[in-house]
Amino acid sequence: MLSSSPVVYSSGPVLLTLLNLVNTYTVTNLSIFLVALVFSFLPYIFRNNLTSDKGTALPPGPPLRYAFLRKYPERVLHKWASTYGPLFSVWMGNQLFVVISDPKIAKDLLVTQGAIFSSRKNYFMKNETILAGRALTGSPYGDKWRQHRRLAMQFLTPKAVASFDHVLDYEASILVRSLYNESKQGSLPLDAAAYCGRYALNNMLMISFGTRTDSSSSPLVERAIEHAMEFMELTGPWSNAIDFIPALQWIPTRMRSRGRKLHKDHLDVYGDMYLAAKARMDSGEIVPECLARTLIETGEKEKLDWEDMCMLTAVFTLGGVHSTSGLLQWFLALIPSYPDIQAKAHEELDRVVGRDQWPHVEDEVRLPYIRAIIKEVQRIHSPSWMGTPHCSTEDFEYNGMFIPKDTVIVLNLFTMHHNEERYPDPYTFNPDRYLGDDLSCAESAKLGDPMKRDHWAFGGGRRICPGLVVAERELFLAISRILWTFNVHALPTEPISLEEYEGMSGRTPMPFRVRFEPQHEGVHEAVAGIEELSC
Numbered sequence: 001m002l003s004s005s006p007v008v009y010s011s012g013p014v015l016l017t018l019l020n021l022v023n024t025y026t027v028t029n030l031s032i033f034l035v036a037l038v039f040s041f042l043p044y045i046f047r048n049n050l051t052s053d054k055g056t057a058l059p060p061g062p063p064l065r066y067a068f069l070r071k072y073p074e075r076v077l078h079k080w081a082s083t084y085g086p087l088f089s090v091w092m093g094n095q096l097f098v099v100i101s102d103p104k105i106a107k108d109l110l111v112t113q114g115a116i117f118s119s120r121k122n123y124f125m126k127n128e129t130i131l132a133g134r135a136l137t138g139s140p141y142g143d144k145w146r147q148h149r150r151l152a153m154q155f156l157t158p159k160a161v162a163s164f165d166h167v168l169d170y171e172a173s174i175l176v177r178s179l180y181n182e183s184k185q186g187s188l189p190l191d192a193a194a195y196c197g198r199y200a201l202n203n204m205l206m207i208s209f210g211t212r213t214d215s216s217s218s219p220l221v222e223r224a225i226e227h228a229m230e231f232m233e234l235t236g237p238w239s240n241a242i243d244f245i246p247a248l249q250w251i252p253t254r255m256r257s258r259g260r261k262l263h264k265d266h267l268d269v270y271g272d273m274y275l276a277a278k279a280r281m282d283s284g285e286i287v288p289e290c291l292a293r294t295l296i297e298t299g300e301k302e303k304l305d306w307e308d309m310c311m312l313t314a315v316f317t318l319g320g321v322h323s324t325s326g327l328l329q330w331f332l333a334l335i336p337s338y339p340d341i342q343a344k345a346h347e348e349l350d351r352v353v354g355r356d357q358w359p360h361v362e363d364e365v366r367l368p369y370i371r372a373i374i375k376e377v378q379r380i381h382s383p384s385w386m387g388t389p390h391c392s393t394e395d396f397e398y399n400g401m402f403i404p405k406d407t408v409i410v411l412n413l414f415t416m417h418h419n420e421e422r423y424p425d426p427y428t429f430n431p432d433r434y435l436g437d438d439l440s441c442a443e444s445a446k447l448g449d450p451m452k453r454d455h456w457a458f459g460g461g462r463r464i465c466p467g468l469v470v471a472e473r474e475l476f477l478a479i480s481r482i483l484w485t486f487n488v489h490a491l492p493t494e495p496i497s498l499e500e501y502e503g504m505s506g507r508t509p510m511p512f513r514v515r516f517e518p519q520h521e522g523v524h525e526a527v528a529g530i531e532e533l534s535c
């Protein structure tokens, strides 16, 4: 009893004490657990201030890690460049990025140290899922990349491009003819996006497959543009948490399915076109000189498999359609706001080319103002503000800063193209800044002084865009002919936004319509002689 009574009488306090103990124990444990949890997450939240063996620190950068950067990532990069300087670093999940915002640093790293800074990161979405480790653009720096680049360059050197001049010339005529006819000689406003897309697509289809589409409403135009847009959406260097958080790669997310679907779509579309070219060759038809024909003839010797061939031809369309078409759209979005610039261009065309015929490739050297307009459009609306990032293959120290192996290297084109010192009054669209610059983009990229390079829209170093010669020629033919043919006007009730854009990195303006007013009486005759060829 005695022994039990205290228990009976003291059961309340004892229970309370016990509960308190349990509570204290639980609370302490919980606190420990929470503290441990917070600490274990810290490395995923804060940047890792890695140092080299010698103790050299990374380039400075924001203290937090990011999973992705939202729309308009160039604005964030521009802000960080002003805070942390022209070479800064940022962690995206578990991936270190080093961002270059200065032409001299770009040259030092991408060109002078090209042996170290010319690879590509094996991104889960872009390289593994969509391109399946194949296409030139995503290949790591090595023998396979060299082989694919050599095969592609057979069609992209200045000499090879000259042999396609008749194709580019014809497609530019068709572009202008379509704008003239579809706008009913300027009486109906047009959204020119599909026409620009078809122009760039037909040029790439002729070079890749020796074929073309014969209407802007062809399903292939729609599909190619849709695929290019989807590619941009899924592969922007900052856009995917799935690339930076490996656990997400194992989960069946919508993002992962979209990537897989795009891979299959590429094989379907380009595989079918490749097979069509092969069937034409097998039946004895003469297929014009083109990349597919070369691959069919040399594929065995080059040891290329089916996916290699599909992806190599796909990359011309992926690399060359949306970019060129995006620049044409930016030109059309900008030019109506600058009647004085249009008038100056018309004056140059009248003086140099006259009104009896429109400009041809040979006229380019005699039209410095038209060339200046094109360079200025590329500067102020580069169709990708981050280019295609490179990746380092060795540890490197630069100006007292450590850049580890496997770092993603990004050119911050927005900041580079708005550098006050290189481009005074950088936010103003002013083609005059390029008067006196007689170099092509390819020649300009080779200048010893990087501050004199025209712009960096085609990237730099060993991975510089191999399509820049053809792209420059396409842009010249299209823009000079549009200016020769039309006065381009905005619609008073439909303002065109030059700030916003579609997609992840500045590629195309928001949809807009303009009026294409025929400029003079020579226009009708120039357009009337053009016939649409079937594919």
Ligand code: HEM
Pocket: 136, 137, 138, 139, 149, 152, 156, 315, 316, 317, 319, 320, 321, 323, 324, 327, 383, 384, 387, 388, 389, 390, 457, 458, 459, 460, 461, 462, 463, 464, 465, 466, 467, 468, 470, 471
């Ligand atoms: C105005 C039009 C174009 C622009 C602004 C442009 C821009 C670029 C940029 C910034 C790069 C990455 C360069 C680097 O890594 O530093 C690139 C790569 C590439 N471009 Fe273009 N491009 C254009 C047109 C074309 C055309 C017409 C083609 C095809 C004929 C093309 C095919 C490629 C390919 C295959 C690559 C990957 C090269 C490699 O990784 O080695 N591009 N382009």
